[in-house]
């Protein structure tokens with residue numbers, strides 16, 4: 001796994017922007033984890049630890065910031081220890097992260113620190129592909145060096161119809177066997193529909209979904225989140241920075257204004273993007289890739305901070321979301337896939353581009369792209385995307401982006 005991963009917190013681009021705005025001359029403070037761990041700012045560290053919220057009907061209090069495991073957990077054991085020390089006690093991973101290496105890193109930590117297992121709310125996920133699900137869960141537990149996970153997600157749901165009664169029976173069996181405590185699914189495609197459907201299933205305990213300052217604005221998503229909350233489904237947000245598949249551009253004036261406004265209040269725009277999500281009490285926890293102590297520290301400081309965003313600050317985020325709409329793929333895959341007759345899972349390819357460009361994770365991007373069926377990769381540039389472009393609510397230049405994906409990720 002690539003250690004240069006970045007998701008939330010301070011990125012090199014942000015850092016350069018920040019330096020530019022503040023007129024400071026600081027160099028070399030990237031987000032690669034080579035720095036000593038800065039303590040979260042004292043003013044922000046009023047609470048002793050990261051606050052907790054109840055995860056819906058599970059009744060479990062989980063840390064509002066959770067550690068996304070899509071990084072080199074094997075070689076970042078000290079970072080895991082620091083996360084725990086700062087109160088990030090919800091840890092997320094998946095079989096597919098580094099082909100099991102992420103789970104293995106967590107497992108090594110638990111082997112070294114057995115007392116930590118009780119403290120950590122541990123989550124893993126499996127994509128329901130070929131192979132026996134129970135056998136694969138057993139392998140995950142072995143890698144994690146634990147008897148059980150607190151929460152298990154079926155990974156990457158694209159439609160609620162995939163939550164068949166067979167999963168209901170399997171979840172009950174695994175709970176009975178003591179291998180999982182709670183059950184749900186993750187989704188970054190057609191999220192609003194998946195959530196709205198989940199709200200009608202009384203056997204879904206929790207859902208992890210793409211949710212950020214862009215997605216939260218749509219009425220469909222707002223209604224779906226409210227429906228889940230009403231049904232007692234615990235909600236966990238991921239892809240919280242709202243990064244898109246488009247090429248990195250020079251920051252616009254609107255973006256610089258927004259960054260400057262947050263700076264005056266003492267936080268970065270990355271931190272503000274987390275804060276605006278925590279303001280929704282229905283969101284129990286935010287998942288964040290924090291592969292360096294710099295990012296971990298910045299996010300922990302934001303989680304501990306009691307300062308609420310002012311109305312004009314939330315508004316500036318909303319404006320920024322609208323201005324940069326065409327840079328973001330909203331995951332409404334059913335729209336574009338239908339428009340191309342199912343030939344290409346466009347939003348899956350967009351996600352690969354996002355890993356490449358926004359996360360700075362070429363290895364992960366190529367690995368995810370390689371996981372798409374070969375026939376799909378072959379036909380990527382041969383498909384007519386004009387109807388999809390017309391139907392796309394974000395007005396993305398789909399054909400151009402698919403060409404770029406074929407060039408960069410093959």
Ligand code: SF4
Pocket residue numbers: 328329330331332333334335336337346347350391392393394395396398
């Ligand atoms: S490309 Fe457009 S229609 Fe397709 S998932 Fe992304 S935003 Fe939705």
